[in-house]
Amino acid sequence: MLLDQSFLAGVGNYLRSEILYSAGLHWSDTLEQLRAEQITDLARAARTMMWRSVKTGGVTNDPERVKVLKRAGWRRRDYRHYVFSREGQACFECDLNGCLFNNTAGDPAGSPKGGTSELSTNPEHAAER
Numbered sequence: 001m002l003l004d005q006s007f008l009a010g011v012g013n014y015l016r017s018e019i020l021y022s023a024g025l026h027w028s029d030t031l032e033q034l035r036a037e038q039i040t041d042l043a044r045a046a047r048t049m050m051w052r053s054v055k056t057g058g059v060t061n062d063p064e065r066v067k068v069l070k071r072a073g074w075r076r077r078d079y080r081h082y083v084f085s086r087e088g089q090a091c092f093e094c095d096l097n098g099c100l101f102n103n104t105a106g107d108p109a110g111s112p113k114g115g116t117s118e119l120s121t122n123p124e125h126a127a128e129r
Contacts, residue, residue, distance in 0.1 A: 011050075013084065014058070014060070014081060014084040014085070015049055015050060015053060015060070017081070017083050017084040018049045018053075018060040018081055018082055018083065018084055019042070019045045019046045019049045019050075020042075020045075021082050021083045022045035022048065022049055022082070023038070023041040023042045023044070023045035023046075024038075024041060025038065025041075025042060058080065059076075059079075059080050059081075060080070060081050060082060060084075061079055061080060061081055061082055061092065062082075062092075065079070065092060066079055
């Protein structure tokens, strides 16, 4: 849905990935498939992620997590996003405990939580969705 320029134009791939992840939607979901609460979650996630990105120069990860990761010596490119360009890396939601992003479904924008593509190799992560 967010990949369709007729639905929402001008939003870059990193924001699309982060918005869908934050809203718990899969990249292939269509607006017609969403329940009212999912549309509300999508709108809230879009607003939050876009404003966060503007305020932080493109960082969409949780600001508190970013502070911790910066103090730990992480590079900006490694802490910048929740999911975009993080395939094969540790999952922030699982506190880095062996859970890896796994983009096996051909998702061009990343693997948002709550979708049908495999998000991680941690079975507990899948159970949370």
